[in-house]
Amino acid sequence: MNNRRWEKTMAILHQLALLTACSALLMAGPAAAKPGTADKGKGIYDQRCTWCHGAEGDGAGAAKEFLNPPPRDFTGGNYKIKSSFFDDMVPSDEDVFRMIRDGMPGTAMPGWSDLLSEQDMWDLVAYVKSFAQYDKPPAKMVDYGSPVASSAESIEKGKKLFEDGDRCVECHGKSGKGSLTKRLKGDGGERTWPRNLTKPWTYRGSADPKDIFTRVSTGIPGTEMPSFADPKSNKKLTVEETWHVANYVASLAKSGKPVAADDTVIKADKVDGELPGTPVDERWKKAAPTTFYMVPQIIGKERYFTPANDTISVRAMYNDQAIAILLEWDDRTKSIPGDEGAEKLADPPLTEDAVAVQLPVVIPSDMQKPYFGMGDAAHPVNIWHWKSAGKGTAESVNLLSSRGFKEIEKRDAAAIGLTAKASYEDGTWKVLMIRSLATTETDKDIQFVEGKFIPVAFAAWDGSNNSEKGSKHTMTTWYWMLLKPAVGYRPLLLGLIVALLVAGGLIWWGRGAAARRR
């Protein structure tokens, strides 16, 4: 099969097509409401949507038990993202259209604009709404008053209102990361987590202040996120106050650490003297974090489908002796087995939170790496596995050498000088792992060297979410770590020499020309 050349050609054609599509998209204006036909919508729905939402629209498609949030049950009539007034359950056609077109980030619900025509999507709106017998437009829409533009002052006011009487802090936590104080449920009985407001890519609507205003005003139907326009609420916000809160939340959304897809290398700087000894050492602020997506482990037995976290940020530093790696990820609950408060928030049985770093035992010199899932027979990996403290047990770090998940050797971390120290604050774990650059067991442990690209992968466990344990966890595939070599004097010296040579050459040429003229 000579597919490779064909593939290349296709890739180019594909990109051209994409380009045209992109420019077409830029030219297309905002969607205008067109009446859809429920009958036509049914045809498309039966082909595209039943897998998740079920033939009867009751959310009981084949995927139901594998998804959190579960596919929406349209017969219940709850719409999360709507702009009708809080006491009116009926969404506007534009609301539903928008969710079908753009999808709901952070869930399995995709946007359909690349596969379906605009008319198709309007037809779907009509059909989907008919499941709850919604045949009239909403009676009253959200009142936006006169919008308050974002400013330092407005954000400050918003912050106060956000924290006042634990208005939003109760569920979203002070940092907005969702370190909650009670267990929350959705209308299908499923576990729900308050949104991590520092991660705008998980907002079902968007992190635009107007969208946030709408969510705060209407609440999120079908979840415990309440309406703050409800006059019966003792935490009610006026229209103006809602704008301040929206501006504050939009500022929180900018405070997170988004993934930069092309930044796949953790760069460790060399430091003189001691490495930072704690995860909260001020010196870590100078090291730039690299953030990776984490996905649930759905590759080997036993698979895991309902993660509560989607990123991890990593920093590293080293000196002559050792390397320090700081892992940072958001976790709404500090899981302390045996602790009454922690048990109440968790899905039983509560287990410890944990994180792991995976490194090849031998740094590859060509393309071939160990299999990303715990290595393989010919290419073993080291796993450094930290586990949080329980009630009466201390935090711990384990050292594993593994050749695939069936051949794991547990070793003594202390013997090779591997240590770990953690801190938890406001919905964020920080774990610092330190190991010497070299060890005595050179055939079993990675020996760190400067200037080489070292494959590295991560995994994390949230012991309060669905009993994450063993193979039930979130993970990354291989990325890179680089111990940045100290630069030294050579580049500077060579640069100077070249500059002088070039200058000499030019002067020689110029003088030669002058001589010829004479």
Added chain:
Amino acid sequence: MNTPRRRIVPRLLQLVLVVLGVYLGFILVFDVLLGQLIPKSLLTMYMVFVIAGAIMVFTFTEEGAQELVGPIKALVEDPSKKWVRNVVFVIVPLLAGYYVYSSMLPGFEAPVELRTIHPAPPGKFKAYGKSYNLATLENPFRKFEKEDPAKFKELVKEGGNIYIKNCQYCHGDKLDGKGPYAAGLNPTPLNFQDVGTIAQLQESFLFWRIATGGPGLPGEAAPWISSMPVWQDFLAEDEIWKVILFLYNYTGRQPRSWAHE
């Protein structure tokens, strides 16, 4: 020296503009519009070709060549340009020195990993504890497409249910390779809507890929980084054949068959 023709844009500047234009074109198309950075090494290689090509075109005739180097010669030789000359003689060595300095600094760009997406399949492979011959392997359900369309429809639907429970996380519920977890995987899950994937393949190839997953790939396809699961661990043989029916049915594509070869 023959006097250069007067032009609105001097030849030398034209050359520089052409090269710059191509460079910006690359950046605009790939980085901005398509959002895929071209690896620096690749870009450098392209640009060397572009510059060499441009110089070749510009110096195709003797006259053209002279016109091109005219301004440079004048700069060095023309006594009235003394000041400009002095400035250039300072700046050029500094630039050259800086270029050498910065290119000697260690780079932090991840190594580029090339892998064959569709490697040649083995003639025979093992799965479910038995041996399959790819040359003769066929989808046992394909015949119902003509023989019993109602049954076929049912089989496709069963395949769809298997897909949505097992595959959509990565390959996407629109089969476009953009499932909710696709962004966290490298290499990315393949896009079945694309004309370059399943439409180019035989059903037996798909069966091999699905049953043996990433670890079943040969070395040139870098099995150690593929997150494609080994589905013989989770699905029955029948279920894989049904999911294959669904992949083709949903995307409206036809498997390649021996008859076409």
